Amino acid sequence: MKTGLKPVLWSLAALLLLLSLVLPLFNLISLLLMMVPLVVLYTTLPPKSFALHMIPVWVLAFVIGGPATLIIGLFFLIPSIVMGHLYMKQASASRVIRTVGVVFLAQLMLELLIFEMFLDISLLKEMGSFVRTMFDDLMTRGLVPADWNSDFTEVIIHTMINSIPVAFIMMAFGYTVITQFLARRLVKWSGGPETPRFARARDWRLPRLLVVIYLIAYVMEMFSSTTSDSFFAVALLNLIPLLSYVFAFQAIGFFFFLAHQRGWNKAVPVLIAIPVLIFPPLSLIGVLDTAFPIRKSFTKP
Incomplete structure (x- = not known):
């Protein structure tokens, strides 16, 4: 067993992150960082030592924090092992993001299934009940428009439930990117292998085929029912916002390219990225950047 100081410190960090899940405000930060020490330990240690x-x-987390803490810790174990394995294989950053993101997404979907089938707890029904109770309370206090009725509430619940796939995809992608950004640096600091970095933001380029798919999906959504539960309608409901986010990142890449060409301060594109991510219409910049060679107009001769 490797008993160097750094592995012990990372084990302690993993334990502290698990135990801090019971602390308000700290639990969100703990969840975001949960995989980092696990990835570092798996990448820098032999499997048996890990x-x-x-x-x-896990034993201390179970004794001190209870079974819920242990369950959460085990949830993050599999994607951490997958990411560490890819690091040891010197996989590209894009492959790490795709593979770990899919694993994370599959676990989220499996969790819904386990709650439904084995624990007889429907998270979707619980979410619907919570929204109905919230709007009923708002109606009682007169905090919603006078013409608001239960039909409007049901439409909101229907949209929220059918939008769960895109929410899960964005959650898996965002979590994987944050872990990748931190873990690859800490793996190297801990004596692990050099891992490929992300492509520079100014070099991000999407295939033009995505523009065609986006336009087709947008036109089809205009003629589809917003209350339908068919697979086709639900797929469109999730595809449009998902592609909008993809093109938003392309727009951010364009501003990083522009900042590089014009010699702007590096903080400028970072600050521009905030409104681009918050306001979906700004993703149109990414659509134009993908569809047309507009970067040539800004390239230094």
Whole structure:
């Protein structure tokens, strides 16, 4: 067993992150960082040593924090192992993001299924009940328009439930990107292998085929029913916002390219990225950047 100081410190970090899940405000930060020490430990230790470091962490988490803490810790174990394995294989950053993101997404969907089939808890029904109760309370207090009725509430619930796939995809992608950004640096600091970095933001380019798919989906959505539960309608409901986010990142890449060409301060494109991500219509910049060679107009001769 490798008993150097750094593995012990990372094991301690994993334990502290698990135990801090019971603390308000700290639990969100803990969830965002949960995979980082696990990825570092798996990448820098042999499998048996990794297991020997993690067993006391899980035992202490169970004794101090209870079974819920242990369950959450085990949830993040599989994607952490997958990411660490890809690091050791020197996989590209894009492959790491795709693979770990899919694993994370599959676990989220499996979790819904387990709650429904084995624990007899429908998270979708619970969400619907919560929204109905909230709007009923708002109606009682007179905080919603006078013409608001239960039909409007049901439309909101229907849209929220059918939008869960895109929410899960964005959650899996965002979580994987944050972990990748932090873990690859900390793996190197801990004596692990050099791992490929992200492509520079100014070099991000999407295939033009996505523009065609986006336009077709947008036109089809205009003629589809907003209350339909068919697979086709639900797919369109999720595809449009998902592609909008994809093109929003392309727009951010364009502003990083522009900043590089014009010699702007590096903080400028970072600040521009905030409104681009918040306001979906600004993703149109990414659509134009993908569809047309507008960067040539800004390229230095």
